[in-house]
Amino acid sequence: MKILISNDDGIDAPGIRALTDLALEFADEVVVVAPNKCFSGMSHSITMHSPLFVDKVCDQKFDDGKQLTMYATNGSPVDCIKIALDELIKHSLPDLILSGVNHGSNSNISVIYSGTMGAATEGAFYGIPSIGFSLTTHDQSADLAPTIHFARQIIAKAISLPSLTPTLCWNVNVPHLPLEKIEGIKFARQTVGVWREDFMKNSNPRGQEYYWMSGRFYNAEPEAHQSDEHCLKNGYVTIVPVQLDMTDYKFLEANGWEF
C-alpha cells in the first residue's frame, strides 16, 4: 500500500509529522508533498501564474523496508496534490491520500475555506480515496495522540469498505479533549451557518491604515443532532463525507431548466 500526504500548515507542522508516522503503520511507501510555509485558509487555490519549486527533503528507507520520501514546495495544498499525481509519482499512484492533521477546526462551512480539505478534495478528483484530519484547536503544542488514535480507526474503516468508492472524501474533525473524554466517532453533515468577520483596524509604522481579519462562526442550527458542530460539541469525532457537485438541484427542481 502507498499513501500520499499533504497539509496546509506546512511540512514542518507537528500535525503532518504525526500523520506521517501513522501512515507508515499502514503503508509500505509514504510520500509527503507539502507546502514549505503555512497555506492556511487557501481553500482550493492553484498556482497558474508563477513557477513551482520542489525540494526533496527526505528519502529514507527504514530497517523494515518501508520507504518515506518527502518533498517541500512553494505551492498551495492543491498544487502539492497535483504535482504529486501528475508529475512526481505519476507512474505509481497512491492508494490513499491523507491531509493534515490541521491545527484548527474545519467543521461547518470551514470546509470551503480550508487548504487541508482543498488537498483532500483534489485527491478525490483524481479518483483516489482522500481523508482530511483536523483538530479543533490552533494550539501548535496540542496533544495529537487522541487525534491519531481515532485517525487510525478511520483509515482502517476507509480501506476496509466493501467497495472503496474511488471518490471517497472525508472531512474528519476531532474535538480538542483528552482521549477518555471523547465519546466516539459519528458520521455527520455540514452545519448550516455563516462566518462573520471583525476587522481589527490599525496603522503600520508609515501611517498606512490596515485591517486584520478575525471571524467567528454563527451556527444557524445549534440543536441539529446530525450536524458536525453538534456532534463535536457533544464530544464526538465527526466524519462528513464530502461531494464536489456544487449544483443547486433544488433550485432547478423548483424553477425548471428553461430561462
Next chain:
Amino acid sequence: MKILISNDDGIDAPGIRALTDLALEFADEVVVVAPNKCFSGMSHSITMHSPLFVDKVCDQKFDDGKQLTMYATNGSPVDCIKIALDELIKHSLPDLILSGVNHGSNSNISVIYSGTMGAATEGAFYGIPSIGFSLTTHDQSADLAPTIHFARQIIAKAISLPSLTPTLCWNVNVPHLPLEKIEGIKFARQTVGVWREDFMKNSNPRGQEYYWMSGRFYNAEPEAHQSDEHCLKNGYVTIVPVQLDMTDYKFLEANGWEF
C-alpha cells in the same frame, strides 16, 4: 438599488469595468471592491495571517445622481467581499453582488478553483443574491459586448424572481462567440469531469528546476444535455445555480450515520 462588485482578474481588468457600467444601469449606487492584482485560481482563499490594505480609487457622483465608489485591496476576491460587507459598507448592505466578468471559463468543476466564483459564493453566505460571470476565453481584448448583453437579461431575471431567495448564487458562463451566434440562455448543472495537469519543466537563470502548471479538462459526460459544458459547446449561455453544502448525502444514505 445598491450593487457590490468584485472579481479575481483585478480592479483594472476590462471585465470588471464592463460589469460596473452595466450595474449602473440597474442601481443608484455601485460599490466595487476588487483585488489590486490578478487573483485568478484563488478559489475561496482568505487572508488570515497578514494585513489587508484598502485604497479608495474612485468616488464619483454622476449627473443623474448615481454614485460609484471603488476600492482596491491586496486581498483575495473572498477577502474583498468580507471587508466590504463586514467593514466598508456594513451599515448599508447591497441588494445584489456581481463578480467578474472573468476572462476565462468557470464552467464544470472550475467553479471550485475560481476566485470569481469564490467572491460570488461568499456573497451568498451573507444572504445576498450573487452572480458570477465568465467569458470562455482568456483573451483580455475579447469583445465583452455579447456577455454584457446576456448579463443584462440575467440580472433582470434574478431581481424579478417572485421571492428572491437570499442565497441565490449563479455561475454564469458565456461562450466566446459573436452575439448572433449565441443561441440563448439555459440553466445547466456542473459537468462531471476532471482536470489533469501537464507540468512544464524548466530551469531558472541560477539553474534551479521549476515546474509550471498547465492543465486541461477531461469531460466524463460529453453527451449530457443538461451539463454546462454541453450547453456551452452548443452555443448557449449557461447558468448553474450553486449551493454550498458539500455533504455527500448519497454516501450517508447508502452507509448510514453510524461509524
